[in-house]
Structures are given as structure tokens and as C-alpha cells.
Amino acid sequence: MASRPAARALRQSVRQLAPAVQRRTFISAVNTTARAAVASAPKAAVFQQQVRGVKTIDFAGTKEDVYERADWPKEKLLEYFKNDTLALIGYGSQGHGQGLNLRDNGLNVIVGVRKNGTSWKEAEQDGWVPGKNLFDIDEAIGKSTIVMNLLSDAAQSETWPQIKPQLTKGKTLYFSHGFSPVFKELTKVDVPTDIDVILVAPKGSGRTVRSLFREGRGINSSIAVFQDVTGKAKEKAIALGVAVGSGYLYETTFQKEVYSDLYGERGCLMGGIHGMFLAQYEVLRERGHSPSEAFNETVEEATQSLYPLIGGNGMDYMYAACSTTARRGAIDWSKRFKETLKPVFNDLYDSVENGSETKRSLEYNSQPDYREKYNQELKEIDDLEIWRAGKAVRSLRPENAK
8 A cells, every 4th residue: 555655765764663552541530340341242253164274264153264374384385386486476565575475484475576677676675686686577477377466556557468378378477455456447456267366455565564574473465366267276375365464354355445445545444533533623723722732632642542442342432431521422423423434435435436536546556757746746735734733743742852
């Protein structure tokens, strides 16, 4: 998801772990009885059975198989891929994270990027060696049995005429996003019919893929099969999912993966939440509140206190951990926000489904000056008062104190 400049900035960060969650005034009035009741309540996901590393789990009434890395220890991965050379094409956010994890797992992985370009230099900084495991794209594909196409969506479309002829029978084509083959009318990425085509889509940036792997945890990922020629495509996707740093793997389709991914990024994951932050902050400022107060009540309390509670234990736990006044208002107003926003989310899904979002992305990201335009947009965001206030607030955190 992250752009290359963002990925570079993330890689340069010295933090390996997220800071500890700070206790804040809003949740200090904990209702002990309610929290205990929530903690003892049955969870939505119930383990039904386990066969090796495969679990059948009841997700709120829908049973799904979930694959875990326990079934693929390092020794088994090495044996399974002993005759394979994995060519990782592209070294952006996902290329960086997945590539280093594959290398640490001991697999025979090489990187293919434009020689002496920005990505080439970044790969060298990460220890990839020209002529040994760092090559230009054509040479890397020629040496490989598994081609991991992790170029940006626009770059996949642009380079496809050169890449497709090299995808000869016996190779496997790997994606981490269903974008290119699903929207082939726009991308022109029509995969050869005589090779396996699979997907492993980590549910996070390449930086998170890497950091969770180093912590010994592993990110959640989706897997999918677009084309199974050998009869082993699904097994190969699961094994590769573990090899690139996944802890648990959920099965989907290429189409559902790209629809949910584009929809989620534009909605709650990024676009929607940023829009909500801006709207709340601006109203507070227009009503006379200071920048520090507006930021703390909009972003800081959310990201440092409440969202971690949701991530760790669920929305009900977060409600139970707050004051009764906060709980009453949040439950009441959530219904109005849902009623107001659901039509917007339906419009967003339609825009993804009909290809409008794909067309917009390809047209914009294919422009020769797209990187300069992105940087300008990011600078405009960085210059917004809300985020300038945020820098001052973050500087007060203990971990940032000089």
C-alpha cells in the first residue's frame, strides 16, 4: 500500500516495536464489573478442529479454514522449495519486507529491478549483491522458477509486454494484489494459460510484514489461486505465504481480494479515517478550541488509547473500559454515523467494482511526474494544522523526549 518514498521513510525508522499504550484520562474511569463481564464473554471466533496447521474456525456463524505457519516450519519450507529460485520483481514496500523475510528463511531468492535505479540502490543497502542475488528484471526472471511480481500496479501494466513472454511453461506467477489480472481489460495483464498463478496478500505494509516477522509473530495474509495448472497451486500459495512472513492465512479469490483491498484503503483504513479526523478537528477549531485540545481529542486519544483497546480485545471491551457517559454517547451516535456513511461506502464499492478506481489509479500513476505530484500532495497534508499540531503533541511522549 505504501508508496516507495513512504517505504523508504519507514525503513529508516529505528523503532522496531510500537510504543507502549499510554493510560489516558478518558479511560481511567474503568467499570471493573463491565470489563470483567466482557473478558469472560464467549469470543466470536471459535476453534472447531485442528488438523496439523489447518484450523476450521467459526467466524460469527460462518465456518472458514485458516492456515497457519505451524504446518510449515523452516525445514519443511527449505525442502519444499529446494529446487526453486524465487525472483522478486520490484523492491518497494512489499518487495523489501517479503524479500528480506524470504532471505532470512534461507530460500533461494533473488531481486530483479532496473539496474542502477533507486530500487537497485536500496536493495544494495539491504545487502543484496549484484551478480549474486541482485539482477535486472529480465535476468532475474530468466533465472527463476517462481516470479513474484511486486511492482506497483501501474508498473505491472507498463512492463507486462516485456515480462509475459518470459513466463514460460513450468514457472509460477505470484502476486500480492489481485489488481492486474482482475482488471485485465484496463491493465492488459492477461496471464499465460499454462502456468500456475497465485496470490499472497499481506494485510499490512511491507514494513509491518518485516517487523512482525522479526518479532516472531507473522502478519495475517490472504491467499488465492487464479489459475491451477499443476494441481499444487494452493499448496504453493500457502507455503509461500508462510515463507514471506505470514502467521495465519485466509483463503479468498483474486477478485474479492482486490475489491476489498481498494475499498478498505479508501474507506476505514486510510481515506475515510483521514476525512473523519479532518472534519472533527476543523469543527473543534471553528468552535474555539485550541490546536492541542482539538488534536488530542481527535487523533491522540484515538491512536494511543482507544484503538489499541479495540485491536486487542474488540469494540465491546473498549466501550466497557470507558466512562458510562462516554459509552452512552458513543453507542447512540454510532447509529447516526452508520446511517449517514453507509450510502457513501456503497458508492465507494460501486466505484471499485465498475473499474473507476482502477482507471483513475492507472491514469494518474502512469504519468511521468506522478512521484512529484504525490510528494506535493503529501507535503500539503503534512502542512495541515492538524498534523503540525500532532508533531508537537508527539514530541511530548516519553519515548520522544530528548
